[in-house]
Amino acid sequence: MAIARCKTYQPSELVPVLDGMFDKLGGLRRLVQGKTVAIKLNFNGGPTVRLGHLPLGDTHWPHPNLLAAAMHLMARAGVHRVRLVEGAAAPRTDPFEEHMLDANWDPRQFLSAAPRVEFENTNYTNAAKKFTRLSVPRGGLLFPAYGVNHSYADCDVFVTIAKYKDHPTTGVSTVMKNLFGLTPLTVYGNGAGKWEDNDLVYGNDRIQILHRGARQPAMDARPELDPASPRDDGYRVPRIIADLTAARPVHLAIMDGVKTMAGAQTPDPWCTPVEPGVLMAGTNVVNTAAVAVAAMNYDPRAPKGTVPFERSDNKLLLAEQLGVGSADLSRIEVIGPSIRAVLFDFRALREKRRALRGDRPFGGRGAIPN
Numbered sequence: 001m002a003i004a005r006c007k008t009y010q011p012s013e014l015v016p017v018l019d020g021m022f023d024k025l026g027g028l029r030r031l032v033q034g035k036t037v038a039i040k041l042n043f044n045g046g047p048t049v050r051l052g053h054l055p056l057g058d059t060h061w062p063h064p065n066l067l068a069a070a071m072h073l074m075a076r077a078g079v080h081r082v083r084l085v086e087g088a089a090a091p092r093t094d095p096f097e098e099h100m101l102d103a104n105w106d107p108r109q110f111l112s113a114a115p116r117v118e119f120e121n122t123n124y125t126n127a128a129k130k131f132t133r134l135s136v137p138r139g140g141l142l143f144p145a146y147g148v149n150h151s152y153a154d155c156d157v158f159v160t161i162a163k164y165k166d167h168p169t170t171g172v173s174t175v176m177k178n179l180f181g182l183t184p185l186t187v188y189g190n191g192a193g194k195w196e197d198n199d200l201v202y203g204n205d206r207i208q209i210l211h212r213g214a215r216q217p218a219m220d221a222r223p224e225l226d227p228a229s230p231r232d233d234g235y236r237v238p239r240i241i242a243d244l245t246a247a248r249p250v251h252l253a254i255m256d257g258v259k260t261m262a263g264a265q266t267p268d269p270w271c272t273p274v275e276p277g278v279l280m281a282g283t284n285v286v287n288t289a290a291v292a293v294a295a296m297n298y299d300p301r302a303p304k305g306t307v308p309f310e311r312s313d314n315k316l317l318l319a320e321q322l323g324v325g326s327a328d329l330s331r332i333e334v335i336g337p338s339i340r341a342v343l344f345d346f347r348a349l350r351e352k353r354r355a356l357r358g359d360r361p362f363g364g365r366g367a368i369p370n
Contacts, residue, residue, distance in 0.1 A: 001280060001281065001282025001283070001284070001287055001288045001291055001332065001335070002021040002022075002024045002025055002280065002281050002282065002334075002335045002336050003021075003278065003279070003280050003291070003295075003334060003335070003336040003337050003338075003339070003342055004017045004018075004020060004021050004278070004279050004336050004337070005017075005277055005278060005279075005337060005342065006258050006277060006278065007258070007277045008258070009057070009066060009258060009259075010065070011065060011068070011069055014065055014069040015069050015072060015073065017279060018066075018069050018070060018073055018254075018279065018281070019073055021279065021280075021281045021336070022073060022281065024335045024336065025252075025281060025335075026283075027077070028073055028074055028076075028077035029077040029078060031077075031251060031252065032074045032077050032079040032157055033077055033078035033079070034078060034079075034080050035079060035081075035155075035156035036080055036081040036082075036083065036154070036155045036156050036157070037074060037079055037081065037082050037083070037155060037156070037157040037158075037159060038083045038085050038151050038152065038154075038155035038157070038158050038159065039067070039070075039071075039082060039083070039084050039085065039159045039161060040085055040086065040152075040158070040159065040160045040161070040178055040179065040181065040182070041061075041062070041067070041084060041085065041086040041161065042060075042061060042062055042086070042160075042161065042162040042163065042178045042181065043061060043086050043088060043103070043181075044060055044061065044173075044181075045060065046088075046089060047099065047102035047103035047104075048102070051261060051271050051273065054273060055104065056103050056104075057259075058259045058273065059163075059260070059261045059271070059273060060163055060165060060260070060261060061103070061163070062161045062162055062163055062254075062256040063256060063258065063259070064106075064109060064110075065109075066161070066254070066256050066258070066279075067084075067110065067161060068109050068110055068113045069113075070159075070161065070254060071110060071113035071114040071117070072113045072114065074114055075113065075114035075115060079114060079115070080115075080116065081115070081116040081117075081118065082110075082113075082114045082115075082116070082117050082118070083117075083118040083119075083120055083151055083155065084096075084110060084117065084118070084119050084120070085120045085149070085151045085152065086121070086122060086181060087121065087122045087123040087149075087181050087182075087184055087185060088121045088123065089123065089185060089204055090121065092121070092124050092126075094121075095119070096119035096120065096121045097119055099121070100119075107119070120149065120151045122148065122149035122151055122152065122181075122182070122184060123149075123184045123185045123186055123189075124149070124184070124186060125149065125150070125186075126149065126150075127150075128149070128150035128154075131147035131148060131149065131150075131184065131187060131219065131221070132147070132148055132149070132150050132152065132153045132154075133145050133146070133147055133148075133221075133222070134146050134147075134148055134152065134153065134244075134247040134248055135247060136243045136244075136246050136247045136322070137246050137247070137322060137323065138246070138321075138322055138323065139225070140225060140243045140246075140247075141225075141239040141240075141242055141243050141318060141321070141322070142224055142225060142236060142239040142240050142243055143222055143223075143224050143225065143240070143243055144222050145221075145222045145247070146182065146183060146221070146222075146243065146244060146247060147184070147187050147217070147219065147220075147221040147222075148182050148183070148184065148248070149182075149184060152248050153248075157252065158248060158249065158250055158251050158252075159250070159251065159252045159253070159254065160176075160178045160179060160250050160252075160253050160254070160285060161175070161178075161253075161254040161255075161256065162174060162175045162177070162178040162254075162255065162256065163255075163256045163257070163260040163261075164255050164256075164260060164280075164292040164293075164295070164296060165260045165261055165262065165263075166261075166262050166263055166296075166308070166346060166350065169211075169233050169234065169237050169311075169312060170234075170237055170238055170241065170309075170312045170315055171298075171307075171308035171309040171310065171311075171312055171314075172293050172296065172298065172308050174255065174288075174289040174292045174293065175250070175253040175254070175255055175285050175288055175289055175292075176241055176245055176285055176286065176315060176316070176319070177241060177315075179241060179244040179245055179248065179250075179285075180206075180210075180237065180240060180241050180244065182244050182248060183206060183210060183240070183244075185204050185206065186218070187217050187218050187219050187221050188206045188209045188210050188217050188218075188221070189204045189205065189206055189209070190204055190206070190207055190208045190209070191204050192209060192217060192218035192219070193218030193219060194218075210236065210237065210240055211233040211236060211237060212231055212233065212236075213227070213229075213231045213236060214231075233312075234304070234311045234312035234313065235312075235313060237312065237315075238312050238315035238318055239313070239315075239318055241315045241318075241319075242315050242318035242319040242321070242322055243322070245285060245286065245315075245319045245322070246319065246322040246323070246324050249324075250284075250285035251283065252281065252282075252283060253280075253281065253282050253283075253284075253285040253288040253289070254279075254280075254281050255278075255279065255280035255281065255288060255292050256279065257276040257278035257279060257280065257292070257295070257342075257344070258275070258276070258277055258278065258279065259273065259274070259275050259276075260273075260274055260275075260276065261273050261274060262274050262346045262349040262350065263349075272349055272353075274344060274346075274349070276295070276344035278295065278342045278344070280292055280295075284324075284325040284326075285324070285325065286316055286319045286320070286324050286325025286326060286327065287325045287326060287332045289316060290316055290325075290327040290328075290329065290332060291329070291332060291334060291339060293308070293316070293327075294329055294339045294343075295339050295342050295343055295344065296308075296343075296344065296345075296346035296347065297343055297344070297345045297346060297347040297348070298346065298347055300314075300316050300327040301314070301316070301317065301327050302314060303317075307347060307350065307351075308346075308347070308350065314327070
């Protein structure tokens with residue numbers, strides 16, 4: 001995987017930095033030329049959830065200029081089609097582009113970045129009429145298979161783009177946590193199977209089914225492997241992420257660390273805007289996530305009960321069990337600046353917030369030895 005310094009979201013800086021990173025990974029042409037590429041966005045919390053006055057691209061959504069720059073380089077490399085995909089909690093009849101407009105994103109920026117750009121709200125079956133079933137290799141950890149929108153299977157190349165940031169359930173959120181959004185709300189949401197086709201609204205989260213296991217998914221989706229397993233989201237969510245990482249292989253993972261936030265994933269009074277000034281890209285999503293976790297000054301192999309996985313199992317280690325990648329930094333080739341050179345101390349901010357809240361500190365060590 002590749003690391004590069006990047007201080008701004010200006011296209012004049014983004015394009016050459018990304019281009020250099022992709023070249024170090026073997027070039028985009030061999031990956032995307034003549035291909036259909038699906039890019040999984042990370043629209044966590046919806047367009048109305050904000051940290052103060054800051055744009056979403058400066059806090060918890062990947063910046064639109066970064067997405068457009070990546071699409072521009074794919075177009076230059078000969079991509080056939082780019083499909084932008086995300087489970088937007090909006091009615092089926094609302095164009096996905098309107099969801100972007102609500103966030104002050106201009107869809108024309110993406111339409112002009114590459115040929116044949118498509119938008120797909122993956123909470124619905126849309127033109128496919130039914131969901132596609134993705135089976136988890138080795139049988140899965142929580143579910144044996146997941147029902148997803150056809151776009152996640154009907155593509156030659158799958159890309160995940162996201163910030164790296166803290167997360168209240170899984171410790172950290174990266175390009176791996178982004179895959180949790182593959183699960184459509186019409187199947188795995190709180191109201192799954194209970195509404196008319198056009199009745200999906202904001203706030204219809206996956207708490208009851210995926211986080212708590214209060215009931216099984218709808219629409220003939222496969223039930224979980226063990227209904228007697230813990231109903232705790234710190235157990236369930238990391239396993240779902242690991243399952244999806246194995247079921248839908250990622251060809252390119254792009255990490256936005258130019259500006260992000262430390263704290264809970266959705267903005268609250270404890271979130272802190274930070275500017276690590278870093279971009280990362282890798283061809284193995286687990287390896288890329290492991291390096292990002294290390295660059296946050298966390299140990300990517302930390303066990304449950306230690307920072308940053310105070311209340312959840314380590315999803316990177318779970319993905320290792322499924323044979324997807326490695327959280328062992330000694331086995332990952334990092335091209336560009338070293339992890340130490342780009343380290344931004346999320347851990348220190350985490351400890352400061354804990355002290356302000358009066359929480360008991362947890363054990364564990366930083367990712368980079370002294």
